[in-house]
Amino acid sequence: xxxxxxxxxxxxxxxxxxxxxxxxxxxxxxxxxxxxxxxxxxxxxxxxxxxxxxxxxxxxxxxxxxxxxxxxxxxxxxxxxxxxxxxxxxxxxxxxxxxxxxxxxxxxxxxxxxxxxxxxxxxxxxxxxxxxxxxxxxxxxxxxxxxxxxxxxxxxxxxxxxxxxxx
Amino acid sequence: xxxxxxxxxxxxxxxxxxxxxxxxxxxxxxxxxxxxxxxxxxxxxxxxxxxxxxxxxxxxxxxxxxxxxxxxxxxxxxxxxxxxxxxxxxxxxxxxxxxxxxxxxxxxxxxxxxxxxxxxxxxxxxxxxxxxxxxxxxxxxxxxxxxxxxxxxxxxxxxxxxxxxxxxxxxxxxxxxxxxxxxxxxxxxxxxxxxxxxxxxxxxxxxxxxxxxxxxxxxxxxxxxxxxxxxxxxxxxxxxxxxxxxxxxxxxxxxxxxxxxxxxxxxxxxxxxxxxxxxxxxxxxxxxxxxxxxxxxxxxxxxxxxxxxxxxxxxxxxxxxxxxxxxxxxxxxxxxxxxxxxxxxxxxxxxxxxxxxxxxxxxxxxxxxxxxxxxxxxxxxxxxxxxxxxxxxxxxxxxxxxx
Numbered sequence: 001x002x003x004x005x006x007x008x009x010x011x012x013x014x015x016x017x018x019x020x021x022x023x024x025x026x027x028x029x030x031x032x033x034x035x036x037x038x039x040x041x042x043x044x045x046x047x048x049x050x051x052x053x054x055x056x057x058x059x060x061x062x063x064x065x066x067x068x069x070x071x072x073x074x075x076x077x078x079x080x081x082x083x084x085x086x087x088x089x090x091x092x093x094x095x096x097x098x099x100x101x102x103x104x105x106x107x108x109x110x111x112x113x114x115x116x117x118x119x120x121x122x123x124x125x126x127x128x129x130x131x132x133x134x135x136x137x138x139x140x141x142x143x144x145x146x147x148x149x150x151x152x153x154x155x156x157x158x159x160x161x162x163x164x165x166x167x
Numbered sequence: 168x169x170x171x172x173x174x175x176x177x178x179x180x181x182x183x184x185x186x187x188x189x190x191x192x193x194x195x196x197x198x199x200x201x202x203x204x205x206x207x208x209x210x211x212x213x214x215x216x217x218x219x220x221x222x223x224x225x226x227x228x229x230x231x232x233x234x235x236x237x238x239x240x241x242x243x244x245x246x247x248x249x250x251x252x253x254x255x256x257x258x259x260x261x262x263x264x265x266x267x268x269x270x271x272x273x274x275x276x277x278x279x280x281x282x283x284x285x286x287x288x289x290x291x292x293x294x295x296x297x298x299x300x301x302x303x304x305x306x307x308x309x310x311x312x313x314x315x316x317x318x319x320x321x322x323x324x325x326x327x328x329x330x331x332x333x334x335x336x337x338x339x340x341x342x343x344x345x346x347x348x349x350x351x352x353x354x355x356x357x358x359x360x361x362x363x364x365x366x367x368x369x370x371x372x373x374x375x376x377x378x379x380x381x382x383x384x385x386x387x388x389x390x391x392x393x394x395x396x397x398x399x400x401x402x403x404x405x406x407x408x409x410x411x412x413x414x415x416x417x418x419x420x421x422x423x424x425x426x427x428x429x430x431x432x433x434x435x436x437x438x439x440x441x442x443x444x445x446x447x448x449x450x451x452x453x454x455x456x457x458x459x460x461x462x463x464x465x466x467x468x469x470x471x472x473x474x475x476x477x478x479x480x481x482x483x484x485x486x487x488x489x490x491x492x493x494x495x496x497x498x499x500x501x502x503x504x505x506x507x508x509x510x511x512x513x514x515x516x517x518x519x520x521x522x523x524x525x526x527x528x529x530x531x532x533x534x535x536x537x538x539x540x541x542x543x544x545x546x547x548x549x550x551x552x553x554x555x556x557x558x559x560x561x562x563x564x565x566x567x568x569x570x
Contacts, residue, residue, distance in 0.1 A: 027501050028261060028262075028501070028504075030504060032502075056388060057388055058391055059391070059513070059515065059532060062530040065528075076517070078504060078517070089504065108389055108390075109391075109540075110389065110390050110537060113536065113537065113539075113540040136218040137221065138218075145223065145226060146225060152227065
């Protein structure tokens with residue numbers, strides 16, 4: 001199997017999606033780029049059916065909360081091409097107050113629980129998801145606990161403050 | 168109710184039975200709830216509920232320095248804690264750009280492969296147990312005890328091992344540990360061969376497992392399966408080969424692959440992996456003899472916690488100890504994904520560091536969580552008793568499922 005370089009992939013992606021592919025970096029050799037939520041499913045589908053390296057395996061979906069950014073929630077997709085032994089990371093920054101993004105369950109069934117987990121922990125609403133319920137926490141929790149505004153310890157306790165435990 | 172899944176509207180005659188299998192049921196070996204709808208003995212539909220032992224590890228990890236996250240990883244797949252521990256250490260080492268001495272890599276291979284054997288012992292003996300073969304379960308399970316004794320000699324703990332440190336091990340393996348490993352390598356193959364001879368060609372066992380819950384390679388990939396489950400479906404993906412870590416590239420071993428993805432193939436794949444693990448440990452012991460003795464950590468004083476007697480008697484060690492414990496080490500502001508081949512599949516760590524004392528974000532890609540989501544859809548049309556062994560053969564570990 002011929003080696004596929006990150007450069008070739010970037011070139012192919014920018015040819016197809018132009019300015020929608022931004023913020024390209026390669027931390028520790030893993031090609032990372034950002035895109036927007038209106039083309040994310042097209043990008044994922046394009047990568048899945050890619051001719052250079054078919055990223056047909058969805059490794060992971062998760063999210064990161066950056067409260068100080070304008071678009072405060074990053075949904076992060078890790079894809080893997082097992083044949084070419086190459087991974088790729090796709091990020092989409094979405095608005096913290098309207099965290100909506102199309103679902104990837106149309107491409108992979110594996111995305112189902114990954115998205116439910118992300119919804120549970122971050123409140124990201126995956127549009128078109130067949131069964132978007134909480135998965136790890138109880139249904140009436142009311143908050144999405146991985147968002148940074150929620151402290152780890154009970155805020156009413158005086159003996160346990162977050163700063164004693166690091167952050 | 169909004170959050171209640173609909174599963175009773177296909178029963179106009181009111182003939183179906185709804186059964187709560189779990190959350191604690193002796194046949195499920197863990198805290199799993201499945202509400203299943205039965206037509207006689209056949210499953211019509213099912214809904215899995217998980218999260219019963221969710222402990223918010225990802226949130227806790229955001230409040231802990233790197234070296235205090237290791238005990239959290241113990242409690243993911245607690246049947247093979249050392250693999251999780253090493254996976255986490257290697258993630259941080261990748262972030263910091265630490266190169267390990269070969270001897271440390273080989274020591275890690277030894278303990279990780281012991282962990283893999285113990286994980287597979289649990290899974291395969293429990294498949295046997297659930298098909299009615301109690302003897303084989305009790306017979307091979309004692310070797311898990313022997314593995315725990317080896318862990319105990321290496322790090323003092325048995326189940327939640329917290330073994331190793333960022334930058335190597337906390338101490339070298341002692342003579343007793345090596346003696347116990349050698350004893351294990353002598354005795355375990357005999358028992359495993361006998362275990363196989365009791366089950367591999369056993370008519371009852373084959374009838375219960377072959378062609379049950381068969382999964383095609385396409386389905387397995389679509390549902391994100393990794394590890395022995397994916398390999399039993401015929402995809403030769405193993406992180407140890409695909410992205411070699413901890414010098415796995417130096418070793419000579421094979422990746423067993425099944426064809427049909429049924430329970431029998433999963434059982435065979437796991438058994439063969441135990442043989443390969445034995446081979447790997449033997450090779451590692453041989454390779455260690457050619458490495459300089461006594462090296463059990465990399466020479467990175469700014470990241471590796473110094474020994475206690477050094478801290479008390481040596482000023483530099485005291486300074487480094489203080490800096491590491493107070494979180495004043497300069498880790499690069501970066502994000503890193505590292506994965507290892509856990510007992511159940513690709514165990515990934517996605518770490519974002521913002522230069523603070525603790526990770527900005529840490530996400531565990533937990534193979535049990537991702538593997539388990541196929542359980543309810545694939546149970547449709549299956550006999551209840553088959554679904555039970557199907558769950559056993561998926562080796563879902565509740566700690567890894569819920570994190």
